[in-house]
Amino acid sequence: MSGNNQSDFERFQEEYWQWCLNEYPELATWTGDNRYNDRFTDLSWLAIEKRRAGERQWLIKAQEFDTSRFSEQDILSYRLLMWILDLTVKAQRFPPVLLLTQIYGPHLDFAQLVSITPFRTLTDYHNYQARMKAFPAYLDQVIALLWRGIEIGWVLPYVPLKGIPGQIAGQLTGDPEQSVFYKPLERIPDSISQSDRDSLRSDTARLISDSVFPALENLRDFVVNTYLPAGKRPIAARELPDGEAYYAHLVFEHTTTDMTAAEIHETGKTEVQRIGGQMLNVMRQTGFDGSLEDFSSFLRSDPRFYFTREDDLVMAYRDIAKRADAELPGLFAELPRNPYGVRAFPDYEAPGQTTAMYYPGASDGSRAGYFMVNTYRLDMRPKFEMEALVLHEAVPGHHLQISRAQELRSLTRFRRNASYTAYVEGWALYAESLGDKMGFYTDPYSKFGQLMYEMWRACRLVVDTGIHHFGWSRQQAIDYMREQTAKTEQDIAVEVDRYIVMPGQALAYKIGELNIRRLRERAEQELGPEFDIRSFHNAVLDNGALPLPMLEEQIKKWIYTRRAEPLTDFAL
Numbered sequence: 001m002s003g004n005n006q007s008d009f010e011r012f013q014e015e016y017w018q019w020c021l022n023e024y025p026e027l028a029t030w031t032g033d034n035r036y037n038d039r040f041t042d043l044s045w046l047a048i049e050k051r052r053a054g055e056r057q058w059l060i061k062a063q064e065f066d067t068s069r070f071s072e073q074d075i076l077s078y079r080l081l082m083w084i085l086d087l088t089v090k091a092q093r094f095p096p097v098l099l100l101t102q103i104y105g106p107h108l109d110f111a112q113l114v115s116i117t118p119f120r121t122l123t124d125y126h127n128y129q130a131r132m133k134a135f136p137a138y139l140d141q142v143i144a145l146l147w148r149g150i151e152i153g154w155v156l157p158y159v160p161l162k163g164i165p166g167q168i169a170g171q172l173t174g175d176p177e178q179s180v181f182y183k184p185l186e187r188i189p190d191s192i193s194q195s196d197r198d199s200l201r202s203d204t205a206r207l208i209s210d211s212v213f214p215a216l217e218n219l220r221d222f223v224v225n226t227y228l229p230a231g232k233r234p235i236a237a238r239e240l241p242d243g244e245a246y247y248a249h250l251v252f253e254h255t256t257t258d259m260t261a262a263e264i265h266e267t268g269k270t271e272v273q274r275i276g277g278q279m280l281n282v283m284r285q286t287g288f289d290g291s292l293e294d295f296s297s298f299l300r301s302d303p304r305f306y307f308t309r310e311d312d313l314v315m316a317y318r319d320i321a322k323r324a325d326a327e328l329p330g331l332f333a334e335l336p337r338n339p340y341g342v343r344a345f346p347d348y349e350a351p352g353q354t355t356a357m358y359y360p361g362a363s364d365g366s367r368a369g370y371f372m373v374n375t376y377r378l379d380m381r382p383k384f385e386m387e388a389l390v391l392h393e394a395v396p397g398h399h400l401q402i403s404r405a406q407e408l409r410s411l412t413r414f415r416r417n418a419s420y421t422a423y424v425e426g427w428a429l430y431a432e433s434l435g436d437k438m439g440f441y442t443d444p445y446s447k448f449g450q451l452m453y454e455m456w457r458a459c460r461l462v463v464d465t466g467i468h469h470f471g472w473s474r475q476q477a478i479d480y481m482r483e484q485t486a487k488t489e490q491d492i493a494v495e496v497d498r499y500i501v502m503p504g505q506a507l508a509y510k511i512g513e514l515n516i517r518r519l520r521e522r523a524e525q526e527l528g529p530e531f532d533i534r535s536f537h538n539a540v541l542d543n544g545a546l547p548l549p550m551l552e553e554q555i556k557k558w559i560y561t562r563r564a565e566p567l568t569d570f571a572l
Contacts (some may be wrong), residue, residue, distance in 0.1 A: 009065060009424055013081060016058055017414040023051055029113055032362025036128035037117055043141035045148075052092050059085040076543065076550065077415055081543045083547060084418070087253060089297035096247050097149030098156055100227070101501040102352035106142045107219055110135060110212075111171055111180045111346070116359065117366060118185040122192055125200050128184060132207040134168035136215040143222050148232045153298055154243050158231035159474060160497035161223070163352040168220040170348020176208035180346060184430055207309045222541055237468040237503040247468045248503030254421040255511045261469035266508055268461025271510060272484055277457045282451060285444040296486035305382045305445070307460045308346065310375040316383070317373050318342045320440075330394060333534040336403035340369040340394055350376035354498065355491060356389045358398035363406040364415055367398045380490040384449035388432045392453070396438075396537075399426035405544040415544050422503060423545045426512015429457055433517075437533075452486050456495075457513070457572050459484050460506040463496065515548045516540065519555045525557050535562070 021028040025036035046425045062085055066080055099105055110131075111184050118124055149155050185204050188197045225465065237247040251261055257265075276292070283295045290298075299305060321342055328335055329347075338361045349423060353374055361369035371394040374381065391397055398422045406416050434449055441447040461479055466472035466480070479497045481487065499506050519540075524531045537556040546554065 006071065006368060008223040009070065009074055009078065011044075012062070012065075012163070013077065013412045013414045016081070016415070017412070019054065022120075023054075026109060026113060029117055030360065030362075032364045032366050034036055034118060035122070036125075037124070038127040039136070040131065040134055040138040043138065043145060045144070048096060055085065055088050055092070061091050073410075076554075077412065079544070079550065080415065080418060082167070088406075090249065091253075094242065094249070095149065095152060095154050097145045097154050098356045098501075099145060100164065100223070101156065101497055102160055102167065103354075103502065104137060105164075107164060107168050107216065107223075108349060111349075112359075114181060114183060116266075116362075118366065119187070120144075120189060122200075124197055125184070125192075125204075127187070127431060129200075129207055131258065132204070136211055136218075139215045143219065146222070146227055150227070152204050155166055155227070155231045155233065156501050157233060157235045158228050160500050161228060161231060165220050165224050167348055167352055168216050168223070168347075168373075171216055172213055172220075176205045176213070179212075180326055180348075181208050181212055184347060233469075234465060235474055235500045235545055236471050238471070251507060254504045254508040256420050256422045256549065257511060259511065262459050264511065265465040265469070267514075268458050268465070268510065271458035271514075272455065272462065275451055275458055276484070279451045279455065281445050286448075293483070293485075294358070299382060299384065299445075299448075299486050300488055300533040303516040305384055306383070307378050307383070309340075310378065311380060313378060314344055314373060315340060317371070317386060320387055321371065321394050323394050324438060324440075328400070331434060331437065331537060332398060332400070333531060333538050334404070336400060336407050337369060338365050338406070339404040340371060340399045340403075342371045342373065342394075344375045345372050347376075350374050352494070354494060355385070356393050358401045360398075361406070363413070365396070365407075369394075369403060371399065378489055380488040382449070382488070384443075385453060386449070387435060387446050388450040388453045389399050390439075391432045391435050391440070392428045394433075396434055397431035398424070400431070401427045401541060404541050408542065408544055411544055418545045420545050420547050421508035421513035422459060422548050423513070423551060424512075425509040426514075426516055426548070427540070429454070429509045429513035430516045448486070454483075455485050456487060457509040461510050464492065464504065464506045474500065502563065512548065515552070519552060523555065523559050527562055530562060536555045 021031070021033055021036065022293070024041050026038045026041060027038045028034070060550045062078075062081055065078065067075055070078060099121065105526075113131075114128075117126070117128065148156075159263060171180060175183075176182055188200060192200075236243070238244045238245055247261065251264070252258070256263070280292055283292060286295075288295050288298065307316070321340075340361065343359075344350075353372075353376075355374050357372045359370040359372060361367050371390070373389075389421050393399070405411075405418075408416055432453060435441045435450060441450050463472070463477045463480055467474075467477055472480075474496060478492055478498070481496060482489075485492070520536060523536055536558075537553055540551070543551075543554055
């Protein structure tokens, strides 16, 4: 490029980020940029080809930079940008047709967008109506891509997707005013005139009935009559055309390492054995006389471990979250300003969802983050897992890490909003282990719950690679999870189905956590009494999300810097 100074590169990053927001309007909405709230991503094949050409051009342009005079931080930004662009271009090898799962997809996206879209002005509502008008064409494009997938043999397996028609049906209320899509009309600001409010309510109800509902019904019919029957195939990603390369790509993308599927499989089995020993020791602390399998059956069946009212479950999560908030200053020198809330999944979504999930806040702080909890089947939501879940999804896990990154104004917006699964999920799993220092897990059942979740993530290494690399059946995966964990049958089935439709993603948790733990152990060993956990956590978080090899580089530099400083400089 003609310009290669810091300002040129910062401008390049910003231009790329703006291009991404324009190409993916839903991403813009999630980050708090509301300029594109009137549209959806163009999923026509022409637009996809044009987008892919654009991705290749961004990579070519990035390669033209001379980084010899870049600052250390700019070099890191450059490497991160190249990492993403290179991975994006390599992904073009695989067709973009696996769009619909029970976990995510266009059948759920619009309703989720409604919950995070601002509705403060008349323009906000008009943009919302424009998005409604665009929804049928958007789903038509989705169906066309799914058809293309059927034609070339790229279809997700049938069994995990069986709940999708029900997820869609749950949004099809007979009365549009009872729909999730009408919710923004229940709280129109007083700053909007009464006549405009009346028009907004009537026009939106009509759009729900005439545009949104028919589009969802059309998608549901396609799924039931065409897509699900086409998905009666083996569950392994390797069984897709070019499937072995596809799975290898996903393993690299999600773990950000060069570990092979076979290496990850063996790492998982080692971790399962280690954690199993710890679980046995904690079981003995409870006074239970029997095997781990017997103990697991006891935990799954004893009513003392379960709530009987949905509101009680949600309130208990909120109580744990407040207790966690109070302990953060002891572990972190800097905390994000953006708050978070605790909400239950909508009823139509809950049966196919995991136990809990985090929805990030807006990057400008205009919208809080949310810890989403599943209240479906209370007999499958044990109390002893709740502390670990809060620490993972809220603080010091996802909310703290993501909000902290969003508030690093010294970084470009591209950096602040970057996400690498192994880092993000690895940090959240590592955060669970901080509960002992925060005054949690004092009850042996709760400690067992934390270890149960760590075992869960270790089993993922075995099961995900077992399915997609070694050809395990769904039942083999379920049986393995049942043998090794105390999780409920509902959770096991839901999670195994998640691994089937999201190959490689589940590997990131344990691989990321193991790397962060290893870096902390190294820092403790090399710094000795000079090690400060608050400073270490800052070092992990202060560059935003990073691929694991780059995180290791940064922590090594931090260790070197701390060793070079006088001891008195370590107090934060």
